[in-house]
Amino acid sequence: MPSLVDLLYNLAGHVSPSQAEAIKQETARGIEKASRGASPAVIAERQRQAAIEIDGVLRSNPGGSAHPEDAGLSVLKSVGDSAKAILLLGSLALGGYFLFRFFKVVRAAR
Secondary structure (H helix, E strand, C coil): CCCHHHHHHHHCCCCCHHHHHHHHHHHHHHHHHHCCCCCHHHHHHHHHHHHHHHHHHHHCCCCCCCCHHHCHHHHHHHHHHHHHHHHHHHHHHHHHHHHHHHHHHHHHHC
16 A cells, blocks of 8 residues: 555656655566676666666656655645645635525524
8 A cells, every 4th residue: 555655646647755765676677587697797687778768767657756855845735735736625615604604694594
């Protein structure tokens, strides 16, 4: 199950650091498995190149960089937008409640 940090990164359109690391580790294991018989130096070089390519793909996302190092303020912006939405909904609910109570008192006064 993803953590709250992963969720915040994902809401902002980014891959979290733990998700990026998991992708790199899974890729490294796949390279190691597919490269049986190759020297450890060759396997390590292939894994290094794959990690560089993964970072490049995350940074070249057409919708903007999805790399965790580039998240910064966009994660905070996403959290800020969510807080604004919750505040707006709460204000509307509270305003509706007071209107309901006001009209109820006016009706009872007649």
